[in-house]
Amino acid sequence: MRGPMNDTSKVIIRCTGCGAANRIPADRIGMAAKCGKCHAELPTDPAAAEPEASYKMRCTECGAKNRVPGGKINAGAKCGKCGLLLKTEELFTPQPIMVNDSNFETMVLKSPLPVLMWAWAPW
Secondary structure (H helix, E strand, O other): OOOOOOOOOEEEEEOOOOOOEEEEEHHHOOOOOEOOOOOOEOOOOHHHHOOOOEEEEEOOOOOOEEEEEHHHOOOOOEOOOOOOEOOHHHHHOOOOOOOOOOOHHHHHHOOOOOOOOOOOOOO
């Protein structure tokens, strides 16, 4: 069964001007195309057809989930709900990290990324 979500004959390319998602037929990649919203030229080279890496981060203040494009990770990403800056530097923190009583709230409870915690006791 083929539906609009399973259609592999089209590639979605984002407009660099307005950010709108445009469906381009796969056989037209490399040819001239314009954005359906702002009519700007679309980058239809094969490299532009590759999906851009993005990161999902949770805001440490309001808890909202945010998608941050990989190309804008160091550009000061803001939360879409409360507008505060996201802690994108957490993506580059060396792993694993030591957690204790004094930093448990900031490192685990308010972490913008999912946390996998392993606890050990000497007794």
